Amino acid sequence: MKIDVESLDEREILRTMGYRGSEIPTDLESLIQRCIRQTLDTIQPRAVFRRFPIEKDADSIRIQGTDLILPGTSIQKHLETSNEVWLFAVTVGQGTDKLIRTALSEKPEEGVILDSCAAIAVETAADKLQEMLRETAEREGKFITSRFSPGYGDLPLTVQRNFLTILDTSRKIGLTVTESFLMVPSKSVSAIIGISPTEIQTKQNPCDGCILRTTCELRKAGTPCWK
């Protein structure tokens, strides 16, 4: 399905570029605005999601009706109270990768800004989808967890390929994975959202599960990407 992304939060874009509050010259500011518009014109945000009951083993989560097994304690903790999950994937499409690549060879600063814009665009699309899923759960009197992606915590990135195969992302939204389990198009998000009959008690800090936890400049600055 298509997802509408009509605007991008400039503060978020600046943050992903390591902005620390210095004065932004007016010409740079207008360049950023132009990049935001160009990104919005180029992205084709699309999502696919499927709902599955889960089964819990001693050291993993089984996605019922598929052969996908999510190993590790992180995902178990994340899905502590859940008995179902949504698996989902969102991408802003291949055109965005080419836009960034072209800009990087023509005017690198534009490439860097566009890269940040696209990163925020896919996060925005994922947020929108998550909100939609939250509303669906709410109508059923249920609750959802935050997003948890392959590669977070001790959930290996290697589950990515099977994860995307189950969602048929290659055919449905043009999203594939490389031999090293990197997603293509690069501006894509795949994640698991738990569906819980009870309110999620443990306050979930998305940083806990993030692979960039130890090196993230945003986290160190107290302004993590998830706000």
Place this chain on the structure above:
Amino acid sequence: MLEMKNKITLLDGAFGTMLQQKGLLTATVPEANNLTHPEIITEIHREYIRSGAEIIYASTFGVNRYKLEGTSYSVSQLVEAAVKNAQMARDAENPQVKIALDCGPIGKMMKPNGDMSFEEAYQIFEEIVSAGEQAGVDLIVFETFTDLAEMKAGILAAKEHTNLPIFASMSFEANGRTFAGVPISAAALTLSGLGVSAVGINCSLGPEQILPLAAELAKWTNLPILIKPNAGLPNPETDQYEITPEEFAEITARFADLGAVFIGGCCGTTPQYISALRDRLSGKRPAARQAVHRTALCSAERTVEIDEVRIVGERINPTGKKRFKTALAEHDIAYILTQALEQTAAGAEILDVNVGLPGLEEAAVMAEVVEAIQSVSNVPLQIDSGDPKTIEAALRIYNGKALVNSVNGEDRNLETLLPIVRKYGAAVIGLTLDENGLPQTAEERVRIAEKIIRKAGEYGIPKEDVIIDCLTLTVSAQQEQAMETLKAVRMVKEHFGVKTVLGVSNISFGLPDRETINTAFLTLALGQGLDLPIINPNVRSMTGAVDAFKVLSGQDKNSERYISIHNQIQSEKPVVPDGGSVSSDSSLEYAIANGLRQIAAEATIQLLKTMEPAEIIDQILIPTLEKAGTRFEKGEIFLPQLIQSAGAAQAGFEEIRKTMTRSSQSDANLSKGKIVLATVKGDIHDIGKNIVKVVLENSGYQIIDLGKDVPVEVVRQAVLRENVKLVGLSALMTTTVKNMAETIRDLKNHSECRIMVGGAVLTKDYALSIGADYFAKDAKAAMDIAKKVFEE
């Protein structure tokens, strides 16, 4: 064999949907059902045949080496079983039914977006199509493709390894493009050129949404058209398709009115849909289609029709350009890319690509340059070479429909090159010269043009794909020839109705103020009907002449294009820098600190009058950029500003290089040292490496950029060959850091070089633990490390 005159041939419907209904879609490899449940598969085929399907697709859609990885199945095993099941159904129901090998996308993305090479895709397809022919299919269907290059690899594999007819079908979104951005026109031009038996559209949308797309397809091809729509659009919550067999049949039958001859169903359709379709189509004949005669070229994302004057950019050519020769010799692909993008921005709609330089392996370099340009640009390319190997190497990997520059009227030349042009479905330029040399009259040129057009026709190349070059000769040497050339342009157009091309700039060779002569000649030639002027689009008077001609000839309706371009030109103030802020300070220091390219270039030109290049570099360029690095470190400026500063420094360096090339000085001794940069094997996220490159390059180092997904041995070879002291490696993901470790081990075993590493998941401790000498957390850190290493 497959297409019946004036008759619609019914195809089958979805297979996955049927498997799902029978509860067999849970397996990771749905095609394994061919072995585990052959009777059910055969029954599904039989149901489709009973519903009226005359061509059935064997259940082989996802059978390929990549998707079968880690399973116990082989490609030939599943293809054989699937074809056997289809044959059983055919034999039981109707021996007239034809069986297709169904071949879907591999499931991996091609380079440059992904990590699959053209050759790898080709080999994967080769295995499938060979197995299909062996198993006895009647035809091969490539369907649901969204990447034109991947499909081209499949078609070439099928043409080169089987004798079967090929159907080629792509999936489009409602906006008329595939996920990879391929418009219908580009798909039609490219696939028709490759010599398939039918082109089509399947999946992704319902019949209603595909109708306008099919109408567009019919405007771009003369081939039979194939349509397999989904049963409407799926409900995202339930994943169920939502139109009934009757609704589906009612709309789908309308494809016959567009002239489609192969019609069936894709996802969500069942035998009920196909039989409803049969009923609707009974007695209906496909509408007669109008023949298409368009001269058009395309990349995967953009079609350029030669229905008005189109500028061909001539700058990607080493002839007479020292800077370009150096770039080619040093393998500086980035420089070539800037030449491509600059011309496109200036108005070129097609780019000529010539990399002929003695001592270089032309075919390999051409293929590499074509691939690199296509990775950043969507402009169709003109492959400029006389060498058949080079032309073939380029056409093979070219994504889209290219123009070959050129063949001439010599028999041997035509017999060698035309088959290559035909095989890859390119268009071709015919130079009006032959065994007898340069013709002296317009009439002789016309005679040679006639021969080229006729010969091309004999090889199956239609005349709309032949563009005639009436040869621009140097007016200072053969003054009377200018008018003969112009006369020939008119005659060729009138006699044969073909498009024409001219290399314009050659006219003024040997004369002062060449631009004046070039502009006048261009204007005269346009008046005679020139379609493709090959010019330097960076010269404003030349593109201006084209813009003006389009107004005067009525090609530019209501002068809209002219007004929009030339209003902008008029409003551009002369000394406004890139960003827009005007300043009275025009020093190089100020320009670099504020990232002003234009001012930096101008300031450098001024400084070169009084200072030595090395002084400018050591006293101003590098220290100012270092200062910007320090401000970046302190958070006084942020990343885009640091890069802007590096860009301004680059503008300064470029002026210095130009001056030195003009005075034939080598700029080698200006370099502070060579650094190899690479994003390691398996990793395709190279933005960090690219940022480091921009900054280091403009800090005075010579950068050998090996790109992304670089094999271990390629890094080693570059380091040893160039005797490099410092290597920078980047890796973004935990999964690729192990390849970084492997690259480091290999380098340490074979050389003395120092290694710095960077990447989002790395820490200093970890970097050192895998053997790196330095950890560069950002571009500034890389500058500091380089300085330290080279000052030791």
